[in-house]
Amino acid sequence: MNAEPADQIRLLEVQALDSRIAQLDHKRSTLPEHAELERLGADHAQLRDLLVAAQTEESDTAREQTKAEQDVDQVRQRAVRDQQRLDSGALGAKDLENVQRELASLARRQSDLEDVVLDVMERREAAQQRAAELAERVAAVQSETAAAEARKAEALEAIDAEGFRVAKEREVLAAAVPDELIKLYDKLRGQGGGVGAARLYQKRCEGCRLELNITELNEVRAAPANQVVRCENCRRILVRTADSGL
Structure with a gap:
């Protein structure tokens, strides 16, 4: 030729x-933002799962606390009724002894249930704190993701603009060959x-x-x-x- x-x-x-x-x-496909966004996506997914778990635990312990407090309230009301019966002076010796025994048992039961309430409250507070911390971390990752997306879009826009210019120049030059x-x-x-x-x-x-x-x-x-x-x-x-x- x-x-x-x-x-x-x-x-x-x-x-x-x-x-x-x-x-x-090559530059378009290997922008550092691609790897950064992949990492941020994985972080976001993991944090989101942890946040859901913490929120679920918070919801579960809230229901558990409500139930425990209701149990305490029931025991307390029962003790009030027994105390009223005791204070009425209308009880016989046998009934008096039974009520006194029940009041002692109710006091122990109330103490145990109040301990349960305190334990549940502590676990709920810990779950709330974890959920709040995780929510902040999720928001931070979302902010980083938005910034990385913006940088990627800006970089791709510049690459595409140069690519269009070079392609047009190549088209004109190749036509002369x-x-x-x-x-x-x-x-x-x-x-x-x-x-x-x-x-x-x-x-x-x-x-x-x-x-x-x-x-x-x-x-x-x-x-x-x-x-x-x-x-x-x-x-x-x-x-x-x-x-x-x-």
Whole structure:
């Protein structure tokens, strides 16, 4: 294949733009905010589960406290009624003894139940404190997430803007390259990891970074300026310039 030296040089400019587009694509997919948001998402999910557990415990202990306080109130009311009976002076000796025994039993029962109420209150207070702390941490993670999302959106907007500009520039430049040459370049670029054309610089192919041997150099030297030569190692289009070292 033949192509004017200027078109081959222009092909290097197209390659530079394609490389920049690839860099932008890589940058877009590897923004640090992606990993940060993934970490924050995992933190948020874990904290949310812990918060739900703490809120559930708080709700459970609230019901448990209500029940325990009702039990204390029932025992207290029973003791009041017994005390009223005792104070009435209308009880016989046997009933008097039974009521006194029951009052003593109720006093012990009330003391035990009040201990239960205190224990439940302490557990409820601890659950409330945990829930409040976890709610603050969830809010903090949500705030960090919003900030990271904003940074990501700003970065993507800048990348997309540059990508659009570079793509338009590439479109204009590629249109000035002969169709046959640009088709070969695109084919080789797809096969060569995004690089279809490389400069020959100081006897070295900048595509595969290997230096041409003497036989290869002699073949390149002998080739007409408008002949499209290929690197024997990577098979990319090898573009000659004043710095090729020929």
